[in-house]
Amino acid sequence: MTTVLERPVSPASRATPPPAPASMNPNAMLGAIVAGAVATLGLWWFDTPSISGFGDVLTNAGRITGLLAGYGVVVLVALMARIPPVERGLGADRLARWHSFGGRYSVSLIVAHALLITWGYAVTGHTNVVHQTKTLNLSYPDVLMATVAGLLFVGIGIVSARAARRRMRYETWYYLHFYTYLAIALAFSHQFSTGADFIDNRPARVAWAALYATVGAAILWYRFITPVRQALRHQLRIVAVHSEAPGIVSVLVGGRHLDELRAESGQFFRWRFLTRELWWASNPYSLSAPPSVHLLRITVKTFGEHSGALAALQPGTRLVAEGPYGAMVAAKRTQRKVLLVAGGVGVTPLRALFQTLPAAPGDLTLLYRASREADVVFRHELESLAASRGARLHIVVGRRTEFGVDPLDARTLQANIPDLAAHDVFVCGPAGLTDTTVRALRTARVPRRQIHVESFEF
Numbered sequence: 001m002t003t004v005l006e007r008p009v010s011p012a013s014r015a016t017p018p019p020a021p022a023s024m025n026p027n028a029m030l031g032a033i034v035a036g037a038v039a040t041l042g043l044w045w046f047d048t049p050s051i052s053g054f055g056d057v058l059t060n061a062g063r064i065t066g067l068l069a070g071y072g073v074v075v076l077v078a079l080m081a082r083i084p085p086v087e088r089g090l091g092a093d094r095l096a097r098w099h100s101f102g103g104r105y106s107v108s109l110i111v112a113h114a115l116l117i118t119w120g121y122a123v124t125g126h127t128n129v130v131h132q133t134k135t136l137n138l139s140y141p142d143v144l145m146a147t148v149a150g151l152l153f154v155g156i157g158i159v160s161a162r163a164a165r166r167r168m169r170y171e172t173w174y175y176l177h178f179y180t181y182l183a184i185a186l187a188f189s190h191q192f193s194t195g196a197d198f199i200d201n202r203p204a205r206v207a208w209a210a211l212y213a214t215v216g217a218a219i220l221w222y223r224f225i226t227p228v229r230q231a232l233r234h235q236l237r238i239v240a241v242h243s244e245a246p247g248i249v250s251v252l253v254g255g256r257h258l259d260e261l262r263a264e265s266g267q268f269f270r271w272r273f274l275t276r277e278l279w280w281a282s283n284p285y286s287l288s289a290p291p292s293v294h295l296l297r298i299t300v301k302t303f304g305e306h307s308g309a310l311a312a313l314q315p316g317t318r319l320v321a322e323g324p325y326g327a328m329v330a331a332k333r334t335q336r337k338v339l340l341v342a343g344g345v346g347v348t349p350l351r352a353l354f355q356t357l358p359a360a361p362g363d364l365t366l367l368y369r370a371s372r373e374a375d376v377v378f379r380h381e382l383e384s385l386a387a388s389r390g391a392r393l394h395i396v397v398g399r400r401t402e403f404g405v406d407p408l409d410a411r412t413l414q415a416n417i418p419d420l421a422a423h424d425v426f427v428c429g430p431a432g433l434t435d436t437t438v439r440a441l442r443t444a445r446v447p448r449r450q451i452h453v454e455s456f457e458f
């Protein structure tokens with residue numbers, strides 16, 4: 001069944017020029033990461049006058065993969081250090097994609113490094129690989145610790161694979177990633193004690209240690225100290241919890257000086273509710289209403305233990321909110337016209353943007369997909385916002401199989417949204433919906449830079 005609600009354009013609200021886009025060019029960031037990798041390779045290049053024999057070829061390939069792996073893991077954790085300009089400039093969604101892509105490469109480099117070095121040493125020393133593995137681990141300084149670290153990295157890589165992650169609770173996945181820090185610490189010293197590119201090169205050791213120390217300090221500051229400082233400053237507490245639809249609740253959170261958080265519509269926090277059952281878990285939920293000086297609101301659908309426990313939270317419960325994060329904000333917009341595409345509970349950040357994005361009557365459209373009528377949240381709020389702002393609202397309810405066409409395919413979108421390619425499009429929902437919507441938008445010739453995505457997949 002399809003329900004389409006379209007609000008007439010009202011002349012009520014006035015246009016405000018769009019703010020300048022948030023600054024951080026993903027290509028510039030990627031360029032900086034690649035430049036760092038090239039500089040890392042320079043260490044090997046300048047330290048290797050010649051290569052002779054098969055054993056030497058293998059050993060040098062092992063050195064190169066080792067250097068790149070050492071650089072790769074530090075970049076990976078830097079991307080997840082929650083550094084505000086990076087989070088805001090690139091967006092949590094893109095950072096997570098880079099992190100997962102880079103993670104696969106780094107784990108492959110680590111495995112290749114271990115195999116190549118062992119094989120290379122075995123060939124040069126005229127011994128077999130098993131004997132060489134034993135010698136390396138038992139006689140070379142810090143190599144055993146590095147082997148344990150390598151196994152940890154492989155384990156983390158396996159549990160991060162999409163198929164395994166889907167069967168895992170958010171908290172399990174989240175805390176397993178902390179072993180990355182342990183693995184990096186275990187692997188660090190073998191780089192200096194056995195790494196040919198560092199042993200006799202003091203400036204390289206200093207620069208490498210400075211890189212690790214800087215990233216370590218950023219992680220300590222932004223991931224651990226900042227949340228505690230924010231908790232003490234803002235004294236967050238639950239004000240109310242109420243049901244929006246079956247299995248969906250809104251939590252209203254009050255606190256002090258919330259304007260200092262500089263949160264915006266479209267962003268999310270990681271929420272840690274300080275009850276006996278939930279204090280150890282910190283899950284991401286988007287603001288479902290524009291933040292005010294005294295109040296924040298989130299709206300959560302029950303998927304598992306954490307989201308399911310929120311309905312029972314009592315007013316007065318203390319909590320810690322880590323953030324704000326996310327780049328799906330008004331400043332990303334480049335065009336006068338804006339389309340918001342929400343899938344299921346992915347409507348939450350778009351509900352907030354629907355209220356605050358500057359737009360003239362007729363320039364703002366929200367397309368909201370839900371499988372069942374019971375899953376539609378904020379219907380009343382959305383309708384009254386649409387009426388007061390002269391915005392268009394399409395709520396499309398039903399399963400894909402019930403429609404003759406996919407309501408989010410390129411042709412249907414073009415038919416329903418005149419001038420589609422002249423819109424900025426903000427998309428939020430489950431990963432499947434965001435992927436298909438982005439493909440449809442590209443088919444409909446919406447430029448990539450005008451598409452802003454956040455998937456609720458972690």
Ligand SMILES: Cc1cc2nc3c(=O)[nH]c(=O)nc-3n(C[C@H](O)[C@H](O)[C@H](O)COP(=O)(O)OP(=O)(O)OC[C@H]3O[C@@H](n4cnc5c(N)ncnc54)[C@H](O)[C@@H]3O)c2cc1C
Pocket residue numbers: 092165166167168169170171268283284285286287298299300301302303304305306307308345348349430454455456457458
């Ligand atoms: C940036 C971001 C913003 C988010 N904002 C919101 C929000 O505003 N409102 C909201 O309700 N949720 C939001 N989410 C999703 C929410 O964080 C997770 O659903 C929640 O943390 C899952 O924890 P849990 O303990 O309840 O379930 P878990 O025990 O971790 O998961 C139970 C099962 O449900 C699956 N699952 C979990 N989350 C999802 C999901 N989002 N989609 C499909 N399957 C899922 C898991 O794979 C697992 O099989 C957001 C996620 C991200 C990354």
